[in-house]
Amino acid sequence: MEAVTGSTCLPMAEDVVWIRVEEAAEAGRVRRAATTLAEKLAFPATRVAEIGVAVTEIATNLHKHAREGVVLVRSVRGGTHAAVEVLAVDGGPGITDVSLAFEDGQSTTGTLGVGLGAVVRLSDSCDMASRPGHGTVLAARFHARRGPVADLPEDVAAGITRAIGGEEVCGDAYAVRRAPGRLTMMMCDGSGHGPLAATASQAAVRLFCELDPTAPEDVVARIHRELRGTRGGAVAVADVDLVARTVRYAGLGNIAGAVLGDGQKRGMISVPGVAGYQARTIRAFDYPLPDDATVVMHSDGLTERWAVERGDTILTSTPLVVAGALLRDAGVRKDDACVLVGKAS
Template sequence: MEALSEPTCLPVAEDVTWIRVEEPAEAGRVRRAATALAERLAFPAARVAEIGVAVTEIATNLHKHAREGVVLVRSVRGTTEAAVELLAVDGGPGIRDVGLAFEDGHSTTGTLGVGLGAVNRLADSCAITSRPGRGTALSARFHPRRGPHAEFPEDVAAGVTRAIGGEEVCGDSYAIRRSPGRLSLMMCDGSGHGPLAATASQAAVRLFCSLSPTAPEDVVARIHRELRGTRGGAVAVAEVDLVARTVRYAGLGNIGAAVVGDGQKRGMVSVPGVAGYQARTIRAFDYPLPDDGVVVMHSDGLTERWTVEHDDDLMSAAPLVVAGSLLRDAGVRKDDACVLVAQTY
């Protein structure tokens, strides 16, 4: 993992739209959403066309071969450049031979004749995890131009958000801060739904990213004070020490969190309260971080009953596709949802 010289919350992802792909016409919706985003970000016309080809293949494949397929279209922004990113998730049947599916020229749909190989070839980065019978998650990122992208370091942590049905904005937010030998993770679940919940959670993000690195319990206390006058919400901060192999965690309210490693899932403790309203005690707890450790945080839009099997290699996949898989498997439809995944090896 390449360490950064200064703490930074960049790049920042913005989830633009989720599109359920159940009818052929919805593949066109996905393509239009992705290419429109690329045009807004001032991508060259040739690159927009390439994104259209890759996105059409992803969405058509979902319709032809998958169950309950959805696609997230989002932007990932650095200081001077932005990328278009897609996350496609389905509920099965899964791909038995991922390597074959990614061979250029192998058609998974019987229509385009290019298969997922085109996605891999046209994207700047691409990741997939697929488990027969359980489903597939695939991510693809497209920059305006090919070549090195210094503002986008190795993706060791990633998150996704999804608004409750009927709302255009999600009231849950997260932030990731990198510094040499450390990862700092923050999540806020704004109380309720919609714009007012989003206002509270985004205030937490802004404060977190403006603070110098300090103890998680102190950050949570600062966010608690910052959210007075807003709807407030649940908030949690995890400080991951990649050298000492420890996680110091402070949570206020119903943010779920766990350290996954050595084939086990160990939950981390949040204390009762609502940031901005009630916080009788703010405490931090320390947890060991296995060599293969993965830190997962999520709002109560996901049930905490998700499990990790000893023979399941999900946690070794790219963080974004892990987050998408957990949202698919543990997400509940009656609430905003947010999940954040950080790999520490």
């Protein structure tokens, strides 16, 4: 891999809180979490109020019309700007006509329904995907001031993390390096759970962002050395060449990687080992990148037994929505979970 100029790990996201919306009162908790985050990010009072209105609509409609609804509130930081993002996921009956659901006054059992028009107007970006019988995923982003922000573009990659029940921090972490014509994705699953696992995975993130761009197998080897003295963990790096249309992938341990395209899921190979402890061989493998490709990486908090179908509309959604759907459908294990999605189309 040649050195890449203009490479950066910004913007970076921080998942603040997951809130399960089972009671009407939880809508207020979601609103407070989002507005408190906006205040911490120094958003103007009028913008904080607008975020409160939009997020209340999202959470209220989850409670009224969906099942197993959960909301993630998080921050996204660029070089000088920040945004509040809200991801709503449910396992309800789904929406047959997503475009109709965004129109004011529409409310159908199983949809987010009334208020979605307001969410679209008040947010800086909003995307939703739904499949009848599977549920709905909605993502909305709010800038401090309405309008596009140069260092917070619509992202070609997004990840989410969720801690195992009973833990405040997730032991899984990820980072993405962006450069013209190239996307490099890294994930680390710190061994175990809690703060010590998070210490290992965050060390991997720091090193990945500090290193000059190099081959994935070299990055994994460097992280392996860096994690000595920590709990260690599983780590993988995918270098997505958008010009040559290839993915070079190196994994150590049980990080799962896959290329989705042409209606197929093609798994990528990680070799056995534990970064920081044992790595007999670190190898990289090359895979073709179809024109409509999506690259997915996830920790073992998700089962690998998920599939895609040709024509599945979820893959046309933004990376954050795709990540939310995968976590809902495959995140069935009692473990820390992390999903990272890159769009290569």
